[in-house]
Amino acid sequence: MDLEKYGMSVMGVAALVAGLLLVRGRFRAASGADRILVVGPVFEAAPLAVFATEHFLAAQDLVSIVPKWLPGSLFWVYFVGAALLAAAISFIAWRYVRWSSTLLALLFLIIVATIDLPNLGTELGDRLFWTLTVRETAFAAGAMVLAGSVWPQRTSISNALIRLGRGIIAITMVFYGIEHFFFPRNVIGVPLEKLTPAWVPFPTVLAYLAGIILIVSGIGLFVRPMIRIAAATAGTMLLLLTLFFYVSISVVEFNTDLAVEGLNYVFDTMLFAGTALLAGFGADQSQRIENLTQRRKDAKGRGILNRS
Numbered sequence: 001m002d003l004e005k006y007g008m009s010v011m012g013v014a015a016l017v018a019g020l021l022l023v024r025g026r027f028r029a030a031s032g033a034d035r036i037l038v039v040g041p042v043f044e045a046a047p048l049a050v051f052a053t054e055h056f057l058a059a060q061d062l063v064s065i066v067p068k069w070l071p072g073s074l075f076w077v078y079f080v081g082a083a084l085l086a087a088a089i090s091f092i093a094w095r096y097v098r099w100s101s102t103l104l105a106l107l108f109l110i111i112v113a114t115i116d117l118p119n120l121g122t123e124l125g126d127r128l129f130w131t132l133t134v135r136e137t138a139f140a141a142g143a144m145v146l147a148g149s150v151w152p153q154r155t156s157i158s159n160a161l162i163r164l165g166r167g168i169i170a171i172t173m174v175f176y177g178i179e180h181f182f183f184p185r186n187v188i189g190v191p192l193e194k195l196t197p198a199w200v201p202f203p204t205v206l207a208y209l210a211g212i213i214l215i216v217s218g219i220g221l222f223v224r225p226m227i228r229i230a231a232a233t234a235g236t237m238l239l240l241l242t243l244f245f246y247v248s249i250s251v252v253e254f255n256t257d258l259a260v261e262g263l264n265y266v267f268d269t270m271l272f273a274g275t276a277l278l279a280g281f282g283a284d285q286s287q288r289i290e291n292l293t294q295r296r297k298d299a300k301g302r303g304i305l306n307r308s
Contacts, residue, residue, distance in 0.1 A: 004057045005259040008050045012267060015049040016042065019092045026094075033232040033280065040235065040277030044142065045091035047271035048084045048104075050263070055081025058260075067114050083107055087143075101147040105165075108140035128193055131179065134172045135190060135272065141168035142275030149282035162282040166221055169279040173218030173234060180211025187249075189241045189269045194261075197249060213237050221279055231280030238273035242266060 019042030030038045055062060059077045066073035083103070090100035116133040123129035141164070148161030179191040184207035187194045196203040213234060220230025246269050250262035 004054065005254065005263060007053050007057050008260070008263050008267075011053040012046050012050045012263075015046040015088060015092060019043075019045050022092055022094065033228040036232045036236055037228060037277050037280040040274050040281070041091040041094070041097070041146065042274070043235075043239065043270050044146075044274030044278065045088040047267035047274070048088035048091070050267045052081045052083075052085035052088065054260075054264075055084065065115060067118070070114075080107070080111075098147055098150045098152075101143045101150070105140045105143035105147060108136055108143065112136050112140065127179070127183070131176075131190070131192060134175055135268075138169050138172040138275055139271060141165035141172075142278040145169070145278050145281050158282075166227070166279050166282075169275060170218040170221035173214045173221070173276070177211040177214030177216075177218060180207045180214070184208060184211075187265065188245060189238050190272050192265070192268075194265065197252070200245070210237065210241065217276070224283070227283035228280040231277055231283075235273050235277035235280075238269060238276055242269045242273060 020039070023039055023042050026038045027035060055077055059074060059081075062077045063073045066076050070076060084107075087100045087104040090096050112133060116129070116136060119129065144161045144165030148158040148165065151158035151161075176189075176191060179186075180188070183191050184204040185195055186192065186207075187196055188203075188207050188210045191207075196207075200206070214237075217230040217234035217237075220226040220233075223230075246262075246266040250259075250266050253259055253262035
């Protein structure tokens with residue numbers, strides 16, 4: 001347990017620091033809502049690195065999740081861990097992102113298809129089943145949007161990835177937002193089974209506020225002029241929840257048997273925050289490409305070295 005919780009913690013901090021250092025150039029080049037959106041892959045990468053570490057350090061505990069019909073269950077636990085780590089490194093280094101995001105989306109969709117959906121018949125009326133299933137589908141959707149947005153040229157495939165992925169994220173936000181009104185005592189952001197601790201002030205008010213932001217932001221993702229603002233708003237809210245709500249819970253639980261669970265809640269919520277930010281990728285891309293092209297022409301006209 002100690003190795004697992006310390007390993008996950010160290011990996012999370014290391015991935016965050018490395019990601020924030022390497023994203024500085026893109027952050028400085030962005031403006032407005034794009035400044036928060038551009039760090040989305042960093043907040044996607046850190047949780048992926050943490051969950052990869054959990055796959056390596058707690059492989060025996062995770063074997064039970066692997067479908068029984070799949071041979072070599074321990075191998076698949078390590079394989080998924082390696083895939084998550086590879087995606088995290090790609091997002092942090094900002095290399096081969098088109099391929100890593102496409103494969104990450106495929107991985108999450110396979111997890112949904114092989115682990116979640118086979119339980120549909122027995123778990124149809126279970127709220128938690130749907131919460132987890134749409135969460136993992138949304139993780140796949142965020143990677144789809146990222147893959148489509150970094151495509152070398154806009155094609156029907158890249159546009160389809162962006163629109164489908166963004167639509168799934170939007171529906172997930174609205175679904176989670178509605179859940180906050182039915183289950184206001186459950187933890188905020190991703191309303192899972194855990195109850196909000198008694199020491200949190202005004203838990204119901206916070207739940208309703210988070211629910212409203214998620215619903216409005218989810219609807220905003222369907223309105224072209226509002227896409228980037230909606231994604232930035234939802235992502236920022238979820239990041240603030242991660243920092244001030246879930247990190248606090250994790251600190252309180254760190255020296256208890258709930259330490260790993262607390263860390264999972266922190267990085268689950270951070271991953272959903274990163275997914276919300278990724279929903280803003282690819283929005284108004286044609287106009288930004290046009291502006292970039294015009295700036296390059298202006299720079300050449302002034303005899304300035306063109307840098308992409």
